[in-house]
Amino acid sequence: MKLFAIFLLAAWLASFLRAPDKAPELFAVLPARDGHIGAIVVKSGDSEPTVINSAYGAVRVAGGRRTPAILEYSQVREMFGETLDALPGTPTSYMLYFLEGKDELTDESKRELENVFADLKRRPLPDIMVIGHTDTVGAMDFNDRLSRARADRLREMLIGLGLPADRIQAAGRGERELLVPTADDVSEPKNRRVEISVR
């Protein structure tokens, strides 16, 4: 009789342990390729959101109830192997530098452009984004225009070298994204650049 009670108790407990496996929804954080651990916030119903910010940290949602969990790498591979294998290649980017106040590349960057072009040419169906930047010399709106002119100029050069025009977009960020932070009105060669990102 006592044995039977223990059996019942064990079965009851086991039903709790098994329950998460049947959970219809699962959210999990994975470590990024560079090792960075991100965070996600999961909300359901009116209760406080669950923040997950550890590697393989997860939350299961079933019947309106959220259950935190930690997954094993092997579980993630088993469940999401085909899905993760379909993630497109990580985008990369290149940097080229310009002469002060102009949309003309420095001599060094003119040479570097050939290497960049060779890399871009190897990618199937590339999506290329050319983003122009300036240093803090000059007014904001002047730098917005200059950064765009630098990006447009580089885009034309890439098209001239043989990359398809419909795969290359250009944008200017003005002085919003300084590579080397400076005060206003500081001439800084490293900030006069275009970033060519490809995915």
Place this chain on the structure above:
Amino acid sequence: MRKALIGMAVAVAAAFPALAADVGLVKVSKGSVQIERNGAKVAAPVGAAVQASDVIMTGADGSAGITFTDNSLVSVGPNSVFAIDKYRFDSTTHAGEFEGSLRKGRLAAISGKMVKQSPESMKIRTPSAIMGVRGTEFVVQVDEEKK
């Protein structure tokens, strides 16, 4: 004359509907992968454009990977249905919003520039929950109801 010009403009606009609203591109397409757009289903091979309000669907042997204009990467596994509910991204300010719904199946994603600029600008809904993305790499699964 004027009517003819307007007619031509409409015809040209109709011929290139993809140009205006492309928000992403199919980079990986294995097995059966389809896009449902305005009620019609079309095959989605590598190179197919993805637009806001598209629904990506995969068969039992299917999986697909998409790059978005803010560099977000999203993939879906077999037997999955993923709807892009909202997508906009400003390449100058990096402001934007990305809302998608995983109706069933599996999804993996790496967030892009808009999340870096403003955390939780990317959201993924499931039938009973909603996830805000602060970064960077994550997975979501929605099992089909057991019958």
